[in-house]
Amino acid sequence: MTCLDARKRIYDYLNHKLSDEDLKEFIDHVNGCNECMEELRITHMVYSGVAELDSDKDSDMDIDGALKRHIADSKFYLMRKFVMKIMVMVVDTIAFWAAVVIFIMQLRIWIL
Numbered sequence: 001m002t003c004l005d006a007r008k009r010i011y012d013y014l015n016h017k018l019s020d021e022d023l024k025e026f027i028d029h030v031n032g033c034n035e036c037m038e039e040l041r042i043t044h045m046v047y048s049g050v051a052e053l054d055s056d057k058d059s060d061m062d063i064d065g066a067l068k069r070h071i072a073d074s075k076f077y078l079m080r081k082f083v084m085k086i087m088v089m090v091v092d093t094i095a096f097w098a099a100v101v102i103f104i105m106q107l108r109i110w111i112l
């Protein structure tokens with residue numbers, strides 16, 4: 001993902017509108033690119049500043065902390081997706097070999 005791509009996705013990211021694929025590339029990019037991270041930080045600050053004015057919450061704002069949580073949540077979400085994918089693969093593999101073993105045992109019954 002290029003810086004331009006990443007910047008086009010900042011709003012979508014903050015609105016939780018990125019697809020899993022885009023989300024992963026976006027997170028990878030901002031983690032490795034200081035300029036885009038800064039852009040994200042500023043956009044997030046403006047964005048949550050506006051959101052804060054709408055709500056009647058105490059304006060004891062921890063915006064950087066909120067962004068860190070937002071990014072940490074995204075990473076956790078992606079990791080969960082990844083683990084799920086691995087688990088599905090493992091279960092598929094086990095199911096496949098179980099079927100093979102059952103088939104071989106069945107063959108032995110037929111042959112012996």
Ligand SMILES: [Zn+2]
Nearest residue numbers: 003006033036
């Ligand atoms: Zn960048």
